[in-house]
Amino acid sequence: MSSTPTVLSSDPSQALGPSLFLQVLSHLPLGSLTSCLRVSKSWAVLISSSPTTLYKPLAAQVGIEPPILDGLYTKDKATAQSSTWSNPDSTRSDSAGHEGGVNWKIVIKDYVDLQGNWKKGRARSKWICPGRNTVWRIKIDHEEGTIITTSRIDGILVSDLQTSASEPLFEYEEIGSYAHLEFVKGYAIFNSNDDRSFEIHLTPTALSKLPPERRKNLPLSNRSITHDKGYSFTLEEHYQPSPPSSGSDELAIPPRGHLTYYKSLTPRTDCFAFRARIDKQYTPEERLVFGTSSDEEAYIYDLQSESNSEMERFVYDQEDRGRPNYIEFDDSYLFICHSTSVNVYSRTTKKKLTTFPPPVTAPFDAASAIYTCYDPSRSTKKVKPNQEGEVLVGEVNVQGKWIDDNGFDGVMMASGQGRIAGREFAAVHYTSKDLFAITKSGTIYALRNYKDILAIPNPEARDRAVNANLLAIVIRESLRQLSTYGEHVVITSATSVFLLHTSSLPPGPYNTGSSDLLRPTIKLLNLMNVHHKGMGQCSCLQMDREKIYAVYWALGESEAGGTVNYEGERILPPQEAIGDFGLCVKVWDFGLDLSS
Known part of the structure; x- marks a missing residue:
């Protein structure tokens, strides 16, 4: 059966x-x-x-x-709870049912x-108005919840980011105007203006992480240009770091936002560009480092080391010497912006690897893909905001040609040879795979998969790969600042704020033969709630995982009548933004709940 x-x-x-x-x-x-x-x-x-x-x-x-x-x-x-695997018939969440669980x-x-x-460019706009609204440079300290600013008049100010009023917490008074500022994980670095030294000051969080012996042996504040110039808004009195308390050899941790002099670094030569970052980030070998460049040499320092000597030194060849416009570096490479090109050095050998675009070349060889936006204002298509309060955004779809395509020479000529050949590089930064540089003449360069290309051992093959994977986006506006976070790229011009995601760029190489078909377009987003009067004084650009921060002349925008939203209504800056000199910080917040 x-x-x-x-x-x-x-x-x-x-x-x-x-x-x-x-x-x-x-x-x-x-x-x-x-x-x-x-x-x-x-x-x-x-x-x-x-x-x-x-x-x-x-x-x-x-x-x-x-x-x-x-x-x-x-x-x-x-707050762990038992997995649903152990109780598969349960309809209760395997973590959310527990108070405080993830x-x-x-x-x-x-x-x-x-x-x-x-x-999509979906954000809401905010304002940060530190002190007398004379902002020059800005850095955000997420650990302390503060913003550090240098001034066009004088002083270095630390203000509260956790309140809408941006209340001041601490200030170094009478410090030179227009001081450059770098910041990395509690280490604030600025140029002294008195000599070629750089001063490093610590936030309370960074100071608390120093070993007790290091805190005890910090140099006296009278070695700093900030000596007797500190003022605590928290304590409402002039401020100097407290000496070790009775029975303790350690320096007391100051109130939130208050800076403490840590040390000075004096490079061998006068330096004009500097940058701070984290080497080997998110690993046990993580180190805070500081790089700076003169006309002749570049130096990288370990900020956490007790030594004040550089840990890496780069000596430029004679033909590469000249005042640097910008410095950037990652774990493996150093990038120096000069007027007509970006020089790339190996941090291992301390030797130059390549230059892009090639310093001596016909304009047609400057990049293997050219995308041109002849008139960004006319090419921008406004996108209706989904929700009230979202900023007005425009889409710019940029078309281009690759080097072997019919019509490539025409696109290059129409874009203006001077904008490719003249250049005048202003900044360079990188994402996980791509290296970006901008020029004051209006070109965004993107070197795709730069780490793989720069690792090619043969110099001639490496230079060919650089040229084949170099893309240029020509915008007929003078480009000022560049910032990156993750795969997001932000560029400011004299009139606009552009947002680019690396996924919108066609993959290289761009010398794969001719095609009569249209090449993929590149999408730029234009954040349109700015006025050219406000952008004209934009001296610093920062971004993090949720926000863009730009120095902005709110008073200039207000005097010009404000910006216009999608419905055509005039929007004016708030009163606190236009107070005093009206040079504050405009913020775009992408982290708000904008789902609809």
């Missing part, structure tokens, strides 16, 4: 059982997991009830920064929404 065969369900969740089915789903990327939510109601219920099981593994994959992940992991561990589905959603806001 034959037995009746077992009929298996066609639904994998029933055939495998909830526990095994969830294990299978936990290996899916986010897009596939999102598609599974739409298969059936039972799948959606099962997936939604298991955010830790399914979404926690995706947190690192989607790009959430390691420090934020570490905080979430710590919180999740402290709902990883919401974490992923918030991050994806944030990236979507950046790509």
